[in-house]
Amino acid sequence: MNITGQDLIRACSAIGAGLAVIAGIGPGIGQGIAAGYGASAVGRNPGAKGDIMSTMLLGQAVAETTGLYGLLVAMLLLFVKPLG
């Protein structure tokens, strides 16, 4: 087995990147629930569709952040660290 330390780091980074984006399970469930509540609210009060949708989208945008953190860390593990 002809493996250098740099190879080990990159192999572990590949596993770590896979783990990192699993964080997306959380926002995925949460934002889907938000979409369901939003659609349900529009069905009860179609006149407030604009207000409901902007509230839903704003709340979802905040929930998106932790998913983005996972993507960011995965990207850093794949592209930036092996150069470092």
Added chain:
Amino acid sequence: MNITGQDLIRACSAIGAGLAVIAGIGPGIGQGIAAGYGASAVGRNPGAKGDIMSTMLLGQAVAETTGLYGLLVAMLLLFVKPLG
């Protein structure tokens, strides 16, 4: 065992890619709940079908993003990194 470091990286990338798309469990559950709430809301108020559906689809589109992150990282692990 005649294994080079590059082989180890690609083997771990295959495992990592499999882990990464598991992130799709989250959006899958969430979007399904959204579809259920949407269909239920249309049943109660068919006249607002357009509004309900556009809200549901917009909310689902946001929830899709974290699933896409998982796909993106899996693709990078399979195609881009072994070349890097």
Added chain:
Amino acid sequence: MNITGQDLIRACSAIGAGLAVIAGIGPGIGQGIAAGYGASAVGRNPGAKGDIMSTMLLGQAVAETTGLYGLLVAMLLLFVKPLG
């Protein structure tokens, strides 16, 4: 043990492909809930069956995507990468 690096990659790809399609648990639960809500909504308001069903199917189609990502990554792990 006469194992080459290419063998290790393909063996790990088989495990990774198995992990990848597990992502289907999410859409499976979610779409089933959507089907239940849809059938329930049709029972309460049979006249809106077309609207309910189109909303349900559209929402389910979006939820399907993350399951397809898992299949796509599994396919790539099995067919494309060993050639790469």
Added chain:
Amino acid sequence: MNITGQDLIRACSAIGAGLAVIAGIGPGIGQGIAAGYGASAVGRNPGAKGDIMSTMLLGQAVAETTGLYGLLVAMLLLFVKPLG
């Protein structure tokens, strides 16, 4: 231990195939819930049985897909790859 790389691939494929069909847990739960809601809806409104059942079956058919992906990947791991 007289093990070739091809043997290792097929052994890991057997594990991977077992993991892949576990994806059926999701559709199994979801479709069962759909069946329960459908039967309950028919009990409340027997006259709409045809509409309820067609909606339920259509929704379940979509939910079935991710379970089929798991079966497909398991089949590929068992029959196609060892020949590849």
Added chain:
Amino acid sequence: MNITGQDLIRACSAIGAGLAVIAGIGPGIGQGIAAGYGASAVGRNPGAKGDIMSTMLLGQAVAETTGLYGLLVAMLLLFVKPLG
């Protein structure tokens, strides 16, 4: 330890077959819920027993499929592959 590659494949196939039928947890829970809803619906409206039961059984039959996939893969792992 006098172990051939064929032995390793069959040993891993035994583990894989055990994992594959675990997929039955999903349909088991889902179909049980369907049975409960069905019995409950018959209790509220005994006159629609035939309609409720046929809907329940049809829905359960669809949910059964992913459990059958698990059995199929387990059978293939035990009987077909070692001959292949």
Added chain:
Amino acid sequence: MNITGQDLIRACSAIGAGLAVIAGIGPGIGQGIAAGYGASAVGRNPGAKGDIMSTMLLGQAVAETTGLYGLLVAMLLLFVKPLG
């Protein structure tokens, strides 16, 4: 350690058989819920006891199948394969 490949297969089959019957968790929970709903429905409408019970038992019988798959695979692992 004087271990033949046949011994390894039978040892792994013992583990696999233990895993296979764990599939019974699903039907166990589901059928218990069905029993509870059934008893509850009889309490509300004792006159429909026959109809409720036959629906419950029929639904439970379907749910039993995936538990039987687990038993079947466990039996095959213990009795049929070591002879094969």
Added chain:
Amino acid sequence: MNITGQDLIRACSAIGAGLAVIAGIGPGIGQGIAAGYGASAVGRNPGAKGDIMSTMLLGQAVAETTGLYGLLVAMLLLFVKPLG
């Protein structure tokens, strides 16, 4: 370490037997829920105690089966296989 293949099989059978009876978690939870619903139904309608109890017990008996499968496999692992 003076360990024969037969010893390994029996050691793994002990682990497998322990795993097999864990399947009892499912029926344990389900039957307990059934007992609770049954007692609750008797409290609301004591006159139907006989009907409620017979429905509950019949439903529980079906749920018991998967727990028995676990016991059966455990017994086979402990007593029958080492002789085989």
Added chain:
Amino acid sequence: MNITGQDLIRACSAIGAGLAVIAGIGPGIGQGIAAGYGASAVGRNPGAKGDIMSTMLLGQAVAETTGLYGLLVAMLLLFVKPLG
């Protein structure tokens, strides 16, 4: 390390016995829920205390069985097999 095969069997039996009684988690939760429903039913209808309690106890007795299976297997692993 001076370890015989018999020692390995007894060591694995100790682990297996610990796993086996974990099955008691299921009946423990289920029976506790039954006790709660029973006490709640008595509070609503104290006159039916005898009927409620006998139903609760009978249902709990059935739920106890899978816990007893776990104890039985644990006992067999500790006392009967090492002699066998």
Added chain:
Amino acid sequence: MNITGQDLIRACSAIGAGLAVIAGIGPGIGQGIAAGYGASAVGRNPGAKGDIMSTMLLGQAVAETTGLYGLLVAMLLLFVKPLG
């Protein structure tokens, strides 16, 4: 490492005893729920305190059994088996 087989058995027994009493999670949750329902029932109908409490305690006593099984197996692993 100067380790005899007896030492290995006792070390594994210590792990097994720790696993065995984890079974207490089930009765702990269940009995706590029972206590909550009991207190709630007394609050609604203080006059039936004796009946509620005796039902609750009897139900909890049955739920206790599986926790006792875990303790029993742990005790046997610690005190009886090393002498055996």
Added chain:
Amino acid sequence: MNITGQDLIRACSAIGAGLAVIAGIGPGIGQGIAAGYGASAVGRNPGAKGDIMSTMLLGQAVAETTGLYGLLVAMLLLFVKPLG
């Protein structure tokens, strides 16, 4: 590594003791739910505070037992066995 069998037993006992007290998760959740129901019941009917509290405490005391079993086994693993 100069490790005797007695050292291995004590090291495994330390892990086992840590596992044993994890059983306290169950009573902790259950008793907390009981406390919440009790406080809620007192809020609805302050005049029955004594009866509610005594019922809650009695029920919690029973739920405490399995947590005590975990502590007892942990203590035995730490203090009694190394002397044995």
Added chain:
Amino acid sequence: MNITGQDLIRACSAIGAGLAVIAGIGPGIGQGIAAGYGASAVGRNPGAKGDIMSTMLLGQAVAETTGLYGLLVAMLLLFVKPLG
């Protein structure tokens, strides 16, 4: 590696102590639920604040015990055993 048996015991004790305090998850969830129910009850009936709070605190104190067991075992693993 110059590692004595005493070092191994202390290293495993560190892991065991970390596991032991994880038991605090249970009381943490339970007591938080109790606090929520208590605050909610005070909001509905502020006049009974003293009675509600004393009931809540008494119930929480009992729930605290299993968390304390975890702390106690962790302390013993860190301070008392290495001296023993």
Added chain:
Amino acid sequence: MNITGQDLIRACSAIGAGLAVIAGIGPGIGQGIAAGYGASAVGRNPGAKGDIMSTMLLGQAVAETTGLYGLLVAMLLLFVKPLG
């Protein structure tokens, strides 16, 4: 590898400290639920804000304790034991 026993203890202490503070998941969920119930109660009865908030904070303070135990054990693992 030039690793002393003291190094192994400190490395395991680092893992153990990470495990210990995971206990904070419990209080985090519980206290958040308490905060939600408290805010909801204030919204229904703003006049009792002081009473609700003091009850909520007192209850949360008790729930905090098990999180503090985790921190305490982590601190001891990091600072006190390596000196001991």
Added chain:
Amino acid sequence: MNITGQDLIRACSAIGAGLAVIAGIGPGIGQGIAAGYGASAVGRNPGAKGDIMSTMLLGQAVAETTGLYGLLVAMLLLFVKPLG
């Protein structure tokens, strides 16, 4: 294998960074629920949209913090420690 200690630290840091951002599952679910409740509240009372949204965003901002802790630790593991 030509691996230095610095390589091992960086490889473990990659795994640790992947674990750290998994903490984002919590805020992702929680904030999504908040978005759903917010959109639902706006649908019931559109006039209070500003107040609802500011409360929702403020609460979400607090929930974001633990996700940020995960990102912060991941960043430190990737960029700061290898220099330290």
Added chain:
Amino acid sequence: MNITGQDLIRACSAIGAGLAVIAGIGPGIGQGIAAGYGASAVGRNPGAKGDIMSTMLLGQAVAETTGLYGLLVAMLLLFVKPLG
């Protein structure tokens, strides 16, 4: 492999730091629920927005603490211990 004990400690500290901040899952879920209840309460009673928000924020602040403990321990593992 040229690895010193100090390297092992720092590598395990990196894993431990990643585990420690996972504690943030708890406060993340809890605080998000609190934000949802708060926004919902403001929607029902906008006049009490100040009182609701201050209660929500105070409760969330307490829930934040266990997330901070995780960050604190992670920081200590990364910066303070390697110097110690």
